[in-house]
Amino acid sequence: MATSMAREFPRLAFLCHFRNLSPCLGSSTASRYSRTQNDSCVQVARYRAPPFPLDRSRYIPDKSDPKTPEFQKTLKFDRKLWGRHGEASGLDPSICWPTKAELAEMQVEERDWNPTLQEMQQSIAIKRSAEESDRLAREKRIAANMARMPKLIEQVYEERRLKKEQLEETKKSKERLIAQARERLGYNVHPSSPKFVAMIEEIENEERKQKKKAKRAKQEAIKEAFKAAMATAEAAKIQDGATINTDIPLKPHKNQSDQ
């Protein structure tokens, strides 16, 4: 198989010299006796690549001659010569491998630009875990907000209702005031006239006075009740074994004596 391949594909014949190799390069190596699935196929199309121009011109420049151009005296050119002609170039093959300096450069480049697989996998893991945690946090936030939604919706409706009510109330109170004014002053007052404003002030003052009176009365009532309770207690003390009525509501004093 190797020899037939060498004959048909001279360009790849060198591969046959390897010890444990199956010639896999350029495997249009189906032989005349085709090994395709369909064994009845006898016609075989083969692509024979044109041979690489290796021995076209074996020109090895003379390094000592001053006429040879500078680029033909470089290491790079020598490597290319060796690549094309191999041993026949007469050059030492060790020039093809990197020098100590070149090797050091390559190692530095590799260290700087090519991270190891473990490093890459670690950074990927960190990224993925960060993404995951972000996603979870977002979903939690959404879930919490969705749970609050019914309440919030209710709140909105409630606010709207209250607002509406307030508006209605203000309207009504205004109407009431106008009615009162009409009663008092005897004609249709405009709400912005000074008389109306003055009238409102009067009403407010009256209301305030009423409130104060009510408050004072309440306080005095409590005071009376307390005095009565104290009296009964005193009376009870004199007689031994008397039952004391402890059902008196005692509130904390707020400087009652000073008032």
Added chain:
Amino acid sequence: MASAGKGTRGALNLLKNLPRVGLTNIKALPGAFTKAPRRMGGKMKRKCGRGHKGQGQRGTRPRLGFEGGNTPFYLRIPKYGYYDDHSRRRQYPPLSLNRLQYLIDMGRIDTTQPIDLASLTVSRGVSINPKRQHYGINLVEEGADIFQAKINIEVQYASELAIATVERNGGTISTAYYDPMSLLILCDPIGYFAKGIPIPKRALPPEDLVEYYTSAEYRGYLSDPQEIQKARLALADKYGYKLPDLSLEERFKMLSIRKDPRQILFGLGTGWLVDMNRKTVLKPTDPDLLEFYKS
């Protein structure tokens, strides 16, 4: 024409006797097509539609989009979104299962050996230009229903159905990454050997591809072989075919050949030098070099 009578009988007779309607016996209605009028006559200026003087008549108009020297619209407007960096993205030209089957049937590809991009390129089955953001080939499902070959193929991207098709037919498929330098070597090995540089190491995939090539679902070359076996079973389950037992194959050894992650060509290791004239291979002996070239 036979008895073309009047009325329904006549019509029926016509139907019976006239030939079948085809392209040869129908004609467009008058006025359906109009011919372009020839520009002849005293009224038409004798300038053949080119106009009068200037770049239009003289045929020296600049390229489309040119605006007289200021930066034209098509260069002024930046790309964004879908078109961001589109010219720098990795490209994986497709290889359909149809084409692969055709190449195998024509004998252009040897199924008794592992198939990789090198064998496809050298036999001119696919054309890849590594200098143009091509990072390999993409095995595409077109032809999954007619594919019928037992192969060991290595591609750079494969869809799930393509993997299933190959495995169902008793073959193996793997996906491997080649950096642009390695791809150049893979697609034109002999041109590279002529440079006199030893075969370099294949680089690892970049971070955004590591997940792909370490996943068993895509048969990545960096993934765990046991995971691959599980994934094969899972895929067979999903698509509903019986997974053939490869260990019973006579070609089992061939089907299980895989390249080392740092290897570019089958049978050639990193740091080796190929003498094409003498047909020999030279290996380095310096310990520093050996240290560098082993993966």
